[in-house]
Amino acid sequence: MSIQTTEAIVLRSINFAESSKIVTFYTSQFGKIKGIAKGARSAKNKFGSSLEIFSHIVLIFYQKKTDIQLVSQCDLKNPFLNIRDDLIKTAYASYFIELINKTIEGAQESEQIFDLILNALITLETTGVEPEVLAHFFEIRLLKMLGCIPVFDRCVNCGAKIVNGKFSCRLGGILNNECWGADESAPRISLGTILTIRHLQASGFSNLSRLKLNKLSSQELKLVLESYIKYTLVSNLKSLDFLEQVANI
Numbered sequence: 001m002s003i004q005t006t007e008a009i010v011l012r013s014i015n016f017a018e019s020s021k022i023v024t025f026y027t028s029q030f031g032k033i034k035g036i037a038k039g040a041r042s043a044k045n046k047f048g049s050s051l052e053i054f055s056h057i058v059l060i061f062y063q064k065k066t067d068i069q070l071v072s073q074c075d076l077k078n079p080f081l082n083i084r085d086d087l088i089k090t091a092y093a094s095y096f097i098e099l100i101n102k103t104i105e106g107a108q109e110s111e112q113i114f115d116l117i118l119n120a121l122i123t124l125e126t127t128g129v130e131p132e133v134l135a136h137f138f139e140i141r142l143l144k145m146l147g148c149i150p151v152f153d154r155c156v157n158c159g160a161k162i163v164n165g166k167f168s169c170r171l172g173g174i175l176n177n178e179c180w181g182a183d184e185s186a187p188r189i190s191l192g193t194i195l196t197i198r199h200l201q202a203s204g205f206s207n208l209s210r211l212k213l214n215k216l217s218s219q220e221l222k223l224v225l226e227s228y229i230k231y232t233l234v235s236n237l238k239s240l241d242f243l244e245q246v247a248n249i
């Protein structure tokens with residue numbers, strides 16, 4: 001049993017036995033891991049608030065050969081208090097965390113994905129970037145990292161340049177007018193939205209603040225990316241229902 005130190009984001013925390021917690025972390029060095037934090041609910045809780053969902057911490061744990069590691073110590077680096085104070089930001093952060101928790105297994109692409117989550121939380125915490133823009137950027141980045149980004153720069157069926165078209169989840173990309181018959185259930189998507197997606201693909205966290213979505217792009221981006229994520233990665237995302245409720249308050 002060796003002792004390891006790594007940066008981590010808390011993805012999930014559930015009560016276990018009388019006074020412990022089982023916590024799911026996304027770490028920079030080991031990907032997704034689960035650990036038991038003994039005494040985390042006792043009066044002498046040495047972990048403080050570091051085990052709350054989306055906390056950024058330095059995690060020290062005993063690496064065991066089982067699925068559950070033994071958490072030794074957690075030092076809180078960022079509790080993301082601005083996110084916790086804001087219902088909309090909390091809803092978006094919960095969505096990012098749930099997407100990661102449900103789509104990533106084990107040590108998959110750990111450092112890149114860790115940076116994606118951390119930068120998304122920092123952007124939500126410290127900048128005026130529209131959370132909706134950030135969410136679509138996050139979705140596109142994650143799809144790319146997982147190797148399942150749809151084709152947005154040409155027709156997925158014939159390869160021709162796109163003027164406008166439909167988006168097919170089944171075929172994984174845009175269909176131009178000539179190829180609409182390839183998937184008749186595909187919804188229409190405007191050229192403006194296709195260009196916005198390409199712009200997001202070429203963007204970094206630092207230039208998202210300049211991007212504003214009009215109503216049509218907002219509706220179409222949500223339709224395209226959510227339906228594609230549900231089709232390819234994970235069908236059941238509770239945080240999307242929460243986001244929907246919060247948006248309607």
Ligand SMILES: [Zn+2]
Binds near residue numbers: 155
């Ligand atoms: Zn085509």
